[in-house]
Structure formats: structure tokens, C-alpha cells
Amino acid sequence: MRDIVKMVRFDFVTTKASLLDFWIVLLLACLSVVLMIAPSTAPMFSLAMITVFMPAQNLTTQDAGSKIYGILPVQRSAITRAAFLECSLSALAGELGTLLIAWISTRLELYRLYLSPEETAARTESAFAMPAAYIVIFVLVMLLMPLLRMLCDIFGREHETKIILLVLIALFLAIWFILSQMAEGRLPSPSQLLPATLSGKLLAAAVIHLVMFGLCALFCEITVKKLADREL
Amino acid sequence: MENILEIEGLCKEYDGFALKDVSFALPKGYIMGFVGQNGSGKTTTIRSILGMANPDSGRITVCGLDNRKDAIAMKERIGVVFDSLYLAGHLNAKQIEQQLKPFYKDWDSKEYASRIAQFELPDNRPVGDFSKGMKMKLMIAAALSHKAELIILDEPTSGLDPVARDELLDILAEYIEDENRGVLFSTHITSDVERIADYITVLHAGKVWFTGTKDELESSYVVVKGAADEFPDALLEKCIGYHAYRNGSDAMLHTKYLDEVPEELVTEKASIDEILVYIAKEAKYAGHRKNGQI
Numbered sequence: 366m367r368d369i370v371k372m373v374r375f376d377f378v379t380t381k382a383s384l385l386d387f388w389i390v391l392l393l394a395c396l397s398v399v400l401m402i403a404p405s406t407a408p409m410f411s412l413a414m415i416t417v418f419m420p421a422q423n424l425t426t427q428d429a430g431s432k433i434y435g436i437l438p439v440q441r442s443a444i445t446r447a448a449f450l451e452c453s454l455s456a457l458a459g460e461l462g463t464l465l466i467a468w469i470s471t472r473l474e475l476y477r478l479y480l481s482p483e484e485t486a487a488r489t490e491s492a493f494a495m496p497a498a499y500i501v502i503f504v505l506v507m508l509l510m511p512l513l514r515m516l517c518d519i520f521g522r523e524h525e526t527k528i529i530l531l532v533l534i535a536l537f538l539a540i541w542f543i544l545s546q547m548a549e550g551r552l553p554s555p556s557q558l559l560p561a562t563l564s565g566k567l568l569a570a571a572v573i574h575l576v577m578f579g580l581c582a583l584f585c586e587i588t589v590k591k592l593a594d595r596e597l
Numbered sequence: 598m599e600n601i602l603e604i605e606g607l608c609k610e611y612d613g614f615a616l617k618d619v620s621f622a623l624p625k626g627y628i629m630g631f632v633g634q635n636g637s638g639k640t641t642t643i644r645s646i647l648g649m650a651n652p653d654s655g656r657i658t659v660c661g662l663d664n665r666k667d668a669i670a671m672k673e674r675i676g677v678v679f680d681s682l683y684l685a686g687h688l689n690a691k692q693i694e695q696q697l698k699p700f701y702k703d704w705d706s707k708e709y710a711s712r713i714a715q716f717e718l719p720d721n722r723p724v725g726d727f728s729k730g731m732k733m734k735l736m737i738a739a740a741l742s743h744k745a746e747l748i749i750l751d752e753p754t755s756g757l758d759p760v761a762r763d764e765l766l767d768i769l770a771e772y773i774e775d776e777n778r779g780v781l782f783s784t785h786i787t788s789d790v791e792r793i794a795d796y797i798t799v800l801h802a803g804k805v806w807f808t809g810t811k812d813e814l815e816s817s818y819v820v821v822k823g824a825a826d827e828f829p830d831a832l833l834e835k836c837i838g839y840h841a842y843r844n845g846s847d848a849m850l851h852t853k854y855l856d857e858v859p860e861e862l863v864t865e866k867a868s869i870d871e872i873l874v875y876i877a878k879e880a881k882y883a884g885h886r887k888n889g890q891i
Contacts, residue, residue, distance in 0.1 A: 371699045378696045383687050424685055432683035435649035437700050438672035597649040 368439045372447030373454070375437075376421035383424055384416060391416065396466065404470035404492035407463045408502040414459030418451035419510060423522070435597045442589045445518065449585035452510035453578055460503045467492050496566060497555030500573055507577040509536065511584040519591045598624040600658075601747050601779035607645055607655030614803060616641055619655070621798045621808040623747075626776035628769060630790030630811070631783040632869065633800035634877055639783040642800070643751050646781075647677065660746055673701055676740020680752040682732040686725020690718055690735060694742075701743035712738035730761030737768055748772065749781045754789050762786075766793050787869040797869065801876050811869075818872055819855065822847040823862035832857050838878030849875035 395410045422444075426433075434444050471492045477485040509532070516528045546552040559566050600622040607619040616638045623629045633639050644650040646657055648668050657664040662671040677683070684693055690713050698704045713720055716734035718727070724735055733753050740748050748769070754762045766789060769780055784790060790797060790811070798808040807814055818837075821828075825841040828848070833839055835857070836848035849867055850858065858864060867875070 374699060375696050378692055379685050379688070382685075382689075382692050424687070432649075432677075432679055435644070435647045436672065436675075436677045436683060437697075438669045439700060440669065594651060596644075596651055 368443035369447045369450055372439060372444055373418075373451055376418060376447065376451060379424050380417060380421045384420070387416065399466045399470045400473060400475045402476060403488045404467040405488070405494070405498075407467035407470065407492075408499060410463045410466055411456070411459030411499075411502045411506055414455045414462065415506060415510060417458070418448075418455045421451065422448055426522070431597045441592060441597075445589045445592055446585055448514055448518075449511055449581055449588070452514060453507070453581050456503055456506040456510065456577075459506060460499065463499060463502070496570075497559055500559075500570055501555055504573065504577060505536075507581060511581040515584040515588045518588045601625045601660055601777075602629075602646070602781060603656075603658045604642070604646070605656045607642065607652050607657065609641055609645060609650060609652045609655075611641075614638070614641075616645075616652075616803045619800070619803070619805050621805055623779050623781060623796060625779055626773065627795040628773055628780040628782055628793055629796040629798060630787075630794030630869075631781055631798050631800070632785060632787060632790055632873060633806075634785060634873060637800040638803040639800055640751055641803075643749055643781075643783060646749065647672070647675070673703070673743065674746045676737070676743070676745030676748040678733055678736040678740065678748065678750040678753045680755055682724060682727075682736065684724060684735075687723050689722055690720040690724060690738075693724060693735070693739065697739055697743070703744040705742055705744065709738060709742035712741055728761075729756050730758065730764065733757065733761070733765055734768070737765075737772075741772065746777060747779045747781065749783075751783045752785070753782070754784055754786050762789065769793060785873075787873065791869055799872065799876070802880065806876055807872075814869065814872065815866065817852055818849050818867040818875075819852055819864040820847060820867045820871055820875070821850050821858055821862050821864050823859075827859060827861045829857070829859065832859075838875030840878055 391413045395407075395413055398409065399407045434441070437444075471489045474485055474489055476488055480488065513529060513532055516532065517525050520528060543552060547554050559569055602623040604622070605620050607616055609616040614636070619638065619642055621629075631639055631642070641650055645652045645655075646659065646664055648664055659671045660674050662674070664671055684696075688696070694706065694709050698706065713735075716731070716738060718731055718735055718738070724732065727735065737748070750769075753765060757765065769782070770793060772778060773780055782790065782794060794811050796809065797811050797814050799806040799814070807817075821832075821836065822845060825846040828836070828839070828846065832850070832854070833848075835854045836850055839848035840846060849872065850864075855864065
């Protein structure tokens with residue numbers, strides 16, 4: 366585990382040095398929109414968090430290839446597991462950040478500066494009116510990032526663009542299919558699936574998170590196994 | 598003498614290239630020049646030492662540690678300098694330290710800072726903007742800061758200007774003053790090897806052609822020159838890289854056959870450069886000679 370933490374730190378230094386300015390602008394942009402327009406826009410923060418770790422290993426290898434991974438005193442599996450842990454951390458941090466920003470937005474209600482009291486109240490109420498939306502965003506991020514990481518690691522970085530395109534097309538088709546089925550009443554909406562009580566909702570959220578972390582761990586171990594005998 | 602690096606029976610086959618039974622050892626306190634023409638297998642051997650290539654068979658130990666079973670402990674004791682920087686180019690020297698330090702138990706930040714200052718490397722500039730010589734020095738600073746006992750250099754001097762090459766060789770000479778250390782120095786610039794190496798391993802077409810001390814290699818071979826018809830057939834069989842030109846012919850010969858050289862032929866001590874050239878010629882012209890084309 367210590368090696369994995371070292372690799373996470375290694376990757377964080379890599380991205381921080383390259384993307385710190387970008388993160389600051391992104392954070393300010395997210396905050397501005399969420400605080401000034403509507404708390405219900407907070408899930409965009411989850412998506413913004415993808416940029417924290419997702420490009421890390423690409424930034425490390427773009428100049429020098431993967432030689433560094435052969436030199437560092439660390440197991441190959443720790444490098445891979447760190448990348449997947451980073452996916453989970455980014456998704457979780459994105460989700461927690463989303464909830465925090467949304468909550469701050471409802472407390473400050475800065476949009477009251479240009480809205481009527483009724484409209485202000487409506488926007489504040491809308492912040493957590495669709496708790497399923499937050500979970501859906503988390504599920505998407507938690508599914509996409511480890512899946513892309515696994516496919517790119519197994520099939521090679523040279524196919525990265527093709528893989529991303531194919532996965533995104535598949536994802537959009539899946540979303541379109543699910544939404545159309547929901548519209549026709551053949552599938553229940555996420556809000557309908559969530560239990561009515563708060564404790565039920567929390568339990569469902571916890572189970573969904575565990576399932577997604579489990580899926581991430583599964584993708585991770587498949588990748589570790591596939592890369593075990595591959596040369597650097 | 599205790600060996601810092603031992604390679605026994607290393608075999609690795611790729612499409613169109615194979616390392617065949619590569620074996621050599623580097624004793625502590627010495628620098629080994631690892632020479633051979635491009636594609637002879639030097640980098641594959643180094644990649645095998647570092648576990649970046651998976652050998653088909655053979656055994657590699659560094660400081661007595663198996664490179665597979667004890668990979669992490671072994672890598673803590675190795676410093677590596679490649680021909681190009683292996684670190685992210687957008688980071689500066691301070692950020693490089695932040696990245697590397699957690700991986701090495703013996704990392705010494707004071708040593709790193711002093712080496713960066715000694716090598717006159719700016720610590721606030723992206724290392725990707727460094728000159729090639731500066732990148733080499735940075736990799737050496739990193740190696741020295743985690744107290745590496747073995748430094749492996751893969752073609753570090755190719756593309757370096759003479760001043761930077763000279764500086765690099767001086768740094769290695771200073772490093773090896775500690776008798777518990779060792780340097781494996783892969784290069785095809787043989788003047789660097791002649792200047793600094795104690796031992797030499799010559800690799801040719803994936804096989805070890807020679808391994809031993811530099812003095813032994815230099816005293817073992819001579820270049821024989823003369824008219825083509827002055828080379829007796831019996832001697833030709835023993836010559837390496839024999840080739841006839843319009844105005845004469847030459848070949849390399851092991852010194853144990855010096856008694857068989859006719860007086861008409863001239864002999865000169867072979868340099869390492871010449872040794873490499875004649876090995877290559879042997880591979881190129883041996884077939885022609887058998888077919889009577891030379």
C-alpha cells in the first residue's frame with residue numbers, strides 16, 4: 366500500500382506542476398457558476414475533478430516514455446493500482462466537492478442579487494431536489510475513468526484516441542437507450558429507484574458507491590494481470 | 598574480489614534479434630565499459646538488469662540481490678543514466694526531488710542540493726529545457742542522492758559536446774573513488790572507455806565477444822597489415838575481419854598467433870575502436886571469404 370501512496374504522490378506532483386493554473390481557473394469557474402447561477406449546477410465540479418489525476422501518467426511518459434517506471438524501486442502492480450486509486454479518489458473528491466459547493470451555494474444564495482425572493486427560494490430548493498443526479502454523475506465518472514484506463518493500458522497508449530472515441534460513443538448510445546426507455550415508461554427513473562426515506566437513500570447511495578469501487582478494483586486487477594509480463 | 602554486478606547465461610529472443618548466453622561480472626570499485634556496435638544488445642542487457650525486459654533465461658544479481666526476486670531492494674541501490682531524460686520535462690529540479698525522494702530510504706536532500714549546485718543546474722527551470730549535458734548531470738545528481746552503489750549509463754555521451762563528455766567522465770571518476778561502488782558504462786564512443794574503464798565487455802550480435810580487463814583486451818589483439826599475398830592461408834584462418842583492398846590488406850589477430858606472422862607483414866597494437874571495427878568486418882566479410890570473393 367505504501368508503494369501505491371508513493372505513486373499517487375508522484376503523479377500528483379506531475380500534474381500539479383503542469384495544471385495548477387488550469388485547476389485554479391476551473392475551480393473559480395465552477396464556483397462562480399454554482400454560487401451565482403444555481404446550486405443544481407454543482408455536479409460539473411465532479412467532471413472537473415477528472416483533470417486532477419487522469420492525465421498524470423501521460424504527462425510523465427510523454428517526454429521520456431516509460432523508462433521512469435523501470436527505474437523507480439516500486440512494483441509494476443503498484444504503478445497500475447495507483448492509477449486506479451487515483452480514478453476513485455478523483456471521483457469521490459468530485460462528488461464530495463459537488464455536495465459541498467452545492468451546500469455553500471444554498472447557504473449564501475448569491476443569486477438572490479438578481480432574482481426575486483420566490484425564484485431564489487425555488488433555486489435553493491432545486492439544489493438537492495434530484496439526489497439521483499449526483500449519484501448518476503458519480504457512477505458515470507467511476508465507470509468511465511477506470512474503464513478508459515484499463516483499455517488504454519491493455520491495448521496501448523497509441524490507441525488512446527480510438528478507445529476514448531469508441532467508449533464515449535458506446536456511452537452516449539447507452540444513455541440515449543436508457544433515457545428513451547425511461548421516457549416510454551419501460552424503465553424506472555433513478556429517482557424512482559431510490560427509496561423514499563432518507564436512511565434508505567443513504568443506504569442505497571452507500572451500496573452504489575461500494576459497487577462502483579468494487580468495479581474499479583476489478584478493472585484494476587484485470588489490468589495488473591494483463592500488464593504483469595509485459596515489457597516496459 | 599566481490600562482484601557488484603553478475604550476469605549469467607542471459608538469453609532473450611525478439612523478432613530478428615537475440616541475446617545469447619550473455620555472461621559477465623563487474624567487481625566492486627571498478628568501471629566497466631560496455632561496448633558494441635548499435636544493435637549488439639547493450640540496451641537489451643541493461644533493460645534486463647532493470648527488469649524492463651523479461652529474459653527467457655539467465656540470472657542477474659546486483660550487490661548480491663536477484664533482479665527479479667529482490668527487484669525493489671536492488672533498484673534502491675542502482676542509479677541509471679539513459680541517453681535521454683527519463684523524468685517529466687515540465688518539472689524543475691526541486692519538483693523532481695519531491696517525486697523521487699519518497700521512493701528511496703537513503704535519499705539525502707542535502708546531497709541533492711549540493712550536487713545541483715556543484716553541477717550548476719538551475720533548480721527553477723523545467724528540466725526538459727536543459728541541455729543534454731545538464732540532463733545527464735541531473736540524472737547523476739539523482740543517482741548520487743540516493744547513495745546508488747551501481748550506476749548504469751546507457752549511451753550517456755552520445756550527442757554530448759567534448760566539454761560535457763569530459764565533465765561526465767570526471768564525475769564518474771570521482772564517484773568510483775569509493776571502492777564499494779561500480780559503474781557499467783554502455784557506449785560506442787570507445788575513447789571514453791579507453792580513458793575511464795578498468796574492465797570491458799564487448800558485445801557483438803547478442804553475444805559476449807570479450808569480457809575482462811581493459812589492459813587484457815588491449816594487449817590481446819594486434820592489427821596486421823600487408824599485401825594480400827603475404828598473408829599465409831594458415832594465418833588467414835586465425836585472422837579476424839580480414840579484408841583485401843586495392844593497395845593492401847589488413848586484419849586483426851590475437852597476440853597468441855604473433856609467432857606465425859611473416860616478417861613482411863606489419864603489426865600494430867589494436868585500439869578498442871579498431872577491435873570493434875574488425876569484429877564487425879569479420880561478420881561482414883567472413884561469408885564472402887568462404888565464397889572466395891575476397
